[in-house]
Amino acid sequence: FHETGATGYFPQQPNTDGTEMRYLRNYMLNQLMWRPRRDPRAVVEEFCQLYYGKGGPDVLRYIDFLHDNHRVAPELWNRMREEDDASIVFDDEFIDTADAILAVAERKAETPQVKQRVATCRLPIWKLRLDRAFGAVGKVLLFPVTWSFKIDPEDSGMKELWQKAASFDGWERMRIDKHWTMQGEERRGVAWYAMSFEMPDTKGSPLALHFGAVDGFYDVFVDGVKVGERHGMNLDMVWHDSFFVPLNDGLAPGPHHLVLRVRKDNYNAGIWKQVAIVDMSVPISDELRTAGERFIKVARAAGLLRWSETYAQPLGIQM
Numbered sequence: 001f002h003e004t005g006a007t008g009y010f011p012q013q014p015n016t017d018g019t020e021m022r023y024l025r026n027y028m029l030n031q032l033m034w035r036p037r038r039d040p041r042a043v044v045e046e047f048c049q050l051y052y053g054k055g056g057p058d059v060l061r062y063i064d065f066l067h068d069n070h071r072v073a074p075e076l077w078n079r080m081r082e083e084d085d086a087s088i089v090f091d092d093e094f095i096d097t098a099d100a101i102l103a104v105a106e107r108k109a110e111t112p113q114v115k116q117r118v119a120t121c122r123l124p125i126w127k128l129r130l131d132r133a134f135g136a137v138g139k140v141l142l143f144p145v146t147w148s149f150k151i152d153p154e155d156s157g158m159k160e161l162w163q164k165a166a167s168f169d170g171w172e173r174m175r176i177d178k179h180w181t182m183q184g185e186e187r188r189g190v191a192w193y194a195m196s197f198e199m200p201d202t203k204g205s206p207l208a209l210h211f212g213a214v215d216g217f218y219d220v221f222v223d224g225v226k227v228g229e230r231h232g233m234n235l236d237m238v239w240h241d242s243f244f245v246p247l248n249d250g251l252a253p254g255p256h257h258l259v260l261r262v263r264k265d266n267y268n269a270g271i272w273k274q275v276a277i278v279d280m281s282v283p284i285s286d287e288l289r290t291a292g293e294r295f296i297k298v299a300r301a302a303g304l305l306r307w308s309e310t311y312a313q314p315l316g317i318q319m
Helices: 022-034 040-070 074-083 092-108 112-121 123-133 286-302
Strands: 139-142 146-151 172-175 189-199 207-211 217-222 225-230 243-247 254-264 275-279
Touching (some): 022 040, 040 092, 040 112, 092 112, 092 123, 112 286, 123 286, 225 243
Antiparallel strands (some): 146 189, 217 225
16 A cells, blocks of 8 residues: 555454454554554564563464464355354364463463453454354254245234144245345245254253344244244344243143244345254353353453444343
């Protein structure tokens, strides 16, 4: 930009404190706008030394490790973006190694303030670890990838009691690992998904439905009874988030029906990640519990807002 005579440019930043490397990005933008011929690597090293103290060399080692793992085959990155699944690139070995490097950096940090700075770098790693565990720990039933599906162009399904249906003959078939708008159905608005399933005996354990992601507002029904909903929030903030729907009355062993009404008026729409029933009484590992507890504590101390593609409200996490 400097060599071609540009007098300014528009850099962007995350809109929240607490996101990984935000201050390093700020530092580099300011340094290189002021002195465009500075060596970028020297700027990174300088920042790590000043901001992370004795933990700086290990934070730098983490940055290099992260960069090295970005140098993967383009087809893997294309799959990761299409499926929004970081595990395609960032596997368990990556998570363990990255967390170990930053744990060393945190131990070396001299003051509580600097330890908090290093711990903030660990938030994305903890989130990867937690996301991978949701829907897997205590999994009782993993639903098939292909469901019954029906577009509701007049939004009449609720009045016609589609939520109470026990037979889905005449419905189309739709996969739940991609938005319905990516499977040849171009209409937006309201659509219904349905699945009949056989529930094993869980001995009265507390259960929940786990949804990997639903892009749209939704109402969830089990055997015709509404058990959960999402309405009235900014979908830009939640379209890619996993979530639980508690089944407060449990589920008796035997046949059941799960029905979702999903509404999305524009862009992509629908269920697009796996759905499972999990036993919420199954204990998580000490490692996961520590990651969850530290994530909440460090994120709040860092002033983190919700990860999203838009502006958000102060962090609120349910564990």
